[in-house]
Amino acid sequence: MTAKESPAGSSLSTAVVAPRVTRLRENTLLFSFTDDHSKAPELILQKRVWALAAWLEERRESLGLLEIVPGMGNLLLSTAVQSVGACSTRDSAGIFDLDSLSDQILILWPTLASTDIKGRTIEIPVIYGGDAGPDLKEVAAHTGLSPDDIIARHCAGEYRVYCLGFQPGFAYLGGLDAALATPRRATPRLVIPAGSVAIGGSQTAVYPSTTPGGWQIIGHSVLKMFDPEQVQPSLLMPGDLVRFINMGGS
Amino acid sequence: MIEVLRCGALTTVQDLGRHGYRHLGVGQSGALDPIAVRQGNLLLGNPAEAAVLEISVGPLVLRFDQDCAVALTGSGFVATIDHGGIDLLPGHVAMIAAGDTVTLSKSLVPGARTYLAVAGGIDVPLVMGSRSTDIxxxxxxxHGRPLxxxxxxxxxxxxxxxxxxxKGIRPLSPSHILRALPGPDYESFTAQSCEDFWNQAWRINHQSNRMGLRLSGHALELLQSLELLSAGVLPGDVQxxxxxxxxxxxxxxxxxxxxPRIACVIQADLWQLAHVPPGTSVYFQQVTVDEAITxxxxxxxxxxxxxxxxxSALREAC
Incomplete structure (x- = not known):
């Protein structure tokens, strides 16, 4: 175990605990910025994670970074220099010093401003209920709300993209009305169609591609969430605000 | 042009993988054994990143409509050039004449992986820096799917x-020992489970696939139930x-x-994930970061x- 505490930890604001760093393998580091895993991290903390990801992104080439993956209150990075697949077998001359990169990031972390990254506001048109949202009734049964009420509350929310993962372009959204939280289905569906708008526990999401899964499908959107041919393949990016627009149904 | 005359499940076009897009949710894809890809491409004088076919379930029958050099690497299949009835020797270049077929019959070891590289590489469009299939x-x-x-x-x-x-190369033999570092949640497991993890033979379950190897053995226990916020994961992480x-x-x-992640397999052993088919067993061996780098x-x-x-063999051939 190669975890260590931040040397600058004591000077951090009370909202931010000392990061925990783990060396996952020779080319991979995981930084965890919160101890509380019971709920989504505070937005102020997540904004710092985005700021760190942006700082690293600017230095992707010079630091020889391969992957920079912001998660929920954490960030994973890997370097290309020590990757078997992604770089020439000749690049092994200098094995990159991940310890010094780790120290650099720990010193940087408390100085990162948690200022807003320029998130856009994206409106997602949704057809709710019926064939488009076969589980709307189940969410109604669980929450005790009427389908119309569920739609109104789902559309009233303002959702923040915390990070992307699971599928290409799949956004982890914060901000679901707590009254709409519904457990995953006891038996997962074999197919959740691309474009499905769903609720799983206290989260909501739009599925960019077809997949099996247990989330409750309440609607469908025709928006293309991910297109690998585009310069910017993902419709949603961390920091963006999302609103759902009711296009009918229920 | 190569025509697929017969094809079992799960033959895909792969290269060294799609890297640098995990922050968009885009996985790595790519050959499970990148060393075998490098070997095949080197034998043919292709660039290392040329795309090859990854084959894990036979049969596969291909007809070539032009003369073409090919190389078979990896493990598990016997391949023949039909019209001559000639065996394709793994790790060596073979010349296929226009009109000939290449047959990879049933895999000798179900679930093993073989790679067929062709001179010039399989020409599919680069998508996000790679020709690999994201199934x-x-x-x-x-077309984003198996052949x-x-x-x-x-x-x-x-x-x-x-x-x-x-002149050829000998394929590497998997040791079935996966060297690994303790993972970020290692200390959340009971001491007994940590010991069990390193000491028992883990059997590869039949539900294993390119997403992950599912292991059977003595189940591991956490000290207490553990809730974790979602975080980036990589191939080789043991969840x-x-x-x-x-x-x-x-x-x-x-x-x-x-x-929870109990361990992370080091990069030098990731290629073995291609060659530990269901029914076989693996051990995990704990190493340090320095040993992983070495x-x-x-x-x-x-x-x-x-x-x-x-x-140098290529230069002599020119």
Whole structure:
């Protein structure tokens, strides 16, 4: 175990605990910025994670970074220099010093401003209920709300993209009305169609591609969430605000 | 052009993988054994990143409509050039004449993986920097899916000669020992489970696939139930879901996960994930970061030596 505490930890604001760093393998580091895993991290903390990801992104080439993956209150990075697949077998001359990169990031972390990254506001048109949202009734049964009420509350929310993962372009959204939280289905569906708008526990999401899964499908959107041919393949990016627009149904 | 006359499940176009897009949720894909890809491409004088076919279930019958050099690497299949009834010797270049078929019959070891490289590489469009098939998201490779009977594959331009057939390379043999570092949640497991993890033979379950190797054995236990925020994961990470039975993430794994990670397989041993078919067993061996780096450097040296030796054979052939 190669975890260590931040040397600058004591000077951090009370909202931010000392990061925990783990060396996952020779080319991979995981930084965890919160101890509380019971709920989504505070937005102020997540904004710092985005700021760190942006700082690293600017230095992707010079630091020889391969992957920079912001998660929920954490960030994973890997370097290309020590990757078997992604770089020439000749690049092994200098094995990159991940310890010094780790120290650099720990010193940087408390100085990162948690200022807003320029998130856009994206409106997602949704057809709710019926064939488009076969589980709307189940969410109604669980929450005790009427389908119309569920739609109104789902559309009233303002959702923040915390990070992307699971599928290409799949956004982890914060901000679901707590009254709409519904457990995953006891038996997962074999197919959740691309474009499905769903609720799983206290989260909501739009599925960019077809997949099996247990989330409750309440609607469908025709928006293309991910297109690998585009310069910017993902419709949603961390920091963006999302609103759902009711296009009918229920 | 290469025509697919017959095709079992799960033959895909792969290269060294799609890197640098995990922050968008885009997985790595790519050959599970990147060393075998490098070997095949080196033998043919292709660039290292040329796309090849990854075959794990036979049969596969291909007809070539032009003369073409090919090389078989990896493990598990016997391949023949039908019209001559000639065996394709793994790790060596073979010349296929226009009109000939190449047959990879049933795999000798079900679930093993073989790679067929062709001179010029399999020519499919680059998508996000790679020709690899992302089966889950359905892009890359040939139409984002495994090959089917009737498919036609273009090959790229062959720029150089291949290594003469008399000179070849021996495939690496998997040791079935996966060296690993303790993972970020290692200390959340009971001492007994940590011991069990390193000491028992883990059987590869039949539900294993390119997303992950599912292991059977004595289930692992956490000290107490553990909730984790979703965080980035990589191939080689060993997740332990609530069943207590570990999953070694492989190339098609999702980019973010929330299960406790007891260990992370080091890079030098990731290629073995291609060659531990269901029914076989693996052990995990704990190593330090320094040992992991040493292992990687040694692997690089092996690859460099192989490159030098094959390049000089190529020069002699010219």
């Amino acid at each position: 889950n998201a359905r892009f890359g490779g040939l 089917q009977t009737g498919d036609k594959l273009a090959t790229g331009l062959c720029s150089t000669n291949a290594v003469p057939a008399k 332990v879901p609530s069943s207590g039975l570990p999953i070694v993430l492989a190339n098609d794994a999702q980019t973010i996960g929330g299960y 292992a990687l450097v040694q692997q690089r040296r092996y690859l460099s030596r192989m490159e030098d030796s094959l390049r």
